[in-house]
Amino acid sequence: MRVLVATVVHHPEDARILHRQITALVERGHQIVYAAPFAARGVTPRRGVEGVELPRAAGRDRRAALRAAGRLLAEAGPNVDVVLLHDPELLLTLPGVTRRWRRAGRAPVTVWDVHEDTAAALVMKRWVPGGLRPPLRLGLRAAERLAERHVRLLLAEDEYQARFRRVHPVVPNFATVPPGPPEPPGDDRVVYLGHLSRERGVLDVVEMARLLGPAVRVEVIGEANADVRGALAQAHQEGVLRWYGFLPNDLALARLSGALAGLSLLHDQPNYRHSRPTKVVEYMAHGVPVVTTPTPLASELVERHGCGLVVPYGDPAAAAQAVRRLQADPGLRERAAGRGREAALSGMNWRVRAAEFVALLEGWVKEADAGGQAPADSAPVTGPVLAG
The missing domain is CATH 3.40.50.2000 (Glycogen Phosphorylase B;)
Structure with missing residues (x-):
């Protein structure tokens, strides 16, 4: 054709x-x-x-x-x-x-x-x-x-x-599940992958990064809306987080391997209630534990497969606490990573x-x-x- x-x-x-x-x-x-x-x-x-x-x-x-x-x-x-x-x-x-x-x-x-x-x-x-x-x-x-x-x-x-x-x-x-066993999740780096806007929780990510401090590096990958670009640039300049901007898909996905957690902090918006966040499936496919807000399809995935933690909407402190919990418990994050990878491989590939x-x-x-x-x-x- x-x-x-x-x-x-x-x-x-x-x-x-x-x-x-x-x-x-x-x-x-x-x-x-x-x-x-x-x-x-x-x-x-x-x-x-x-x-x-x-x-x-x-x-x-x-x-x-x-x-x-x-x-x-x-x-x-x-x-x-x-x-x-x-x-x-x-x-x-x-x-x-x-x-x-x-x-x-x-x-x-x-x-x-x-x-x-x-x-x-x-x-x-x-x-x-x-x-x-x-x-x-x-x-x-x-x-x-x-x-x-x-x-x-x-x-x-x-x-x-x-x-x-x-x-x-x-x-x-x-997601396209990478071949071969994934790199085990580490204990010092979390990743956000996707478009950056208020409604997608990017300002919550910035505040969460401030609460986590230097013990956990927060990496943000994606293009930002104009109204949040300044806050992201300032946080990057201050060393609160690392903002890569837009990266081609293959380079962006390469940053997931070995991360402690992948973030999806969407707000409660009508457009998100009927959509499965692609980033959540990408995290699962790459063997990365998920930290997500309770948007219906994302929380259903995480809870059904035991591949991460669900935190309240608009609560950076709860998101930081979830990251610390994964950091402190190697068994929890390895189980979450393995279950997410298996679910993606068997049903979302x-x-x-x-x-x-x-x-x-x-x-x-x-x-x-x-x-x-x-x-x-x-x-x-x-x-x-x-x-x-």
């Missing part, structure tokens, strides 16, 4: 998009065109992937990014088998785009990969005025149900099914699910071809193409 993967919101090195889905397709021998904001994020396409530059959509005005994405989709669609969209915003381009496809005489299989509870996520968008949030939530729910009538849907969580009238396949945010994801797209293309669509040609994608 020839697959066009598009995002104007996510980082081009996003783990789900690049390191799971695109990698799985490339390994199966499919040809990938990856349209993303490479320049805005300061990265280049990976080898084996044809990169196409798009503007980044950020903040309130996303029109330029959507116009550019719409032009690309309209021109490239007839030349690919699958268009895989990763932003709900890109659905807004489809009415005009599909008209262009009909005039060209061929439409690709269009798939929306549903990463989050879009309406619930609005609560955390500081650029959305408070008075607009309730009507926007209603509008988004209606748009989601409309979308499922016109495009294929992949869901990242089983819990997302309730938002839609039909049943859609689920491609979970599982992307290596197992990757083939199912690829087979879904292949099946949809075969179904579309059987319905009379012309085969894809190999015409190049129009746009600023980057070497990959």
Whole structure:
């Protein structure tokens, strides 16, 4: 297949998009065109992937990014088998785009990969005025149900099914479990991996690091929202913690090995109540004990598998106490690490699910071809193409 993967919101090195889905397709021998904001994020396409530059959509005005994405989709669609969209915003381009496809005489299989509870996520968008949030939530729910009538849907969580009238396949945010035995958890370093925001508990991580003092090194890996960047930079400068900023997925995951604990201090937000934090599964896969707040899916994982400790929301002192407990009890942290690794290996390993994801797209293309669509040609994608 020839697959066009598009995002104007996510980082081009996003783990789900690049390191799971695109990698799985490339390994199966499919040809990938990856349209993303490479320049805005300061990265280049990976080898084996044809990169196409798009503007980044950020903040309130996303029109330029959507116009550019719409032009690309309209021109490239007839030349690919699958268009895989990763932003709900890109659905807004489809009415005009599909008209262009009909005039060209061929439409690709269009798939929306549903990463989050879009309406619930609005609560955390500081650029959305408070008075607009309730009507926007209603509008988004209606748009989601409309979308499922016109495009294929992949869901990242089983819990997302309730938002839609039909049943859609689920491609979970599982981790790629590293081969071989993991490094045993140490006693002097904890890690936070992921995007950094108030709602994700980054200021709690900073306060927890101050409470722990020099006995435990706190490492923070990820891109930070503007309103917490100053606090992180100051804590880094003072030596309270080590902030690496954004690291490519492979380098970020390498920092997990041998850590005393992995942190997930999400706040109680609607968007987190139905989502399994990917970082928790990554910690488990790398044999790292988990310290998490009681978001339902994270706490259920930790308590069911005995792979860490659950602390209250917004309580840095409790998080520091949990880290000290793991530090003082080698048996506890080794049992937690082993149980988490085993659970990830047996039931949350992307290596197992990757083939199912690829087979879904292949099946949809075969179904579309059987319905009379012309085969894809190999015409190049129009746009600023980057070497990959």
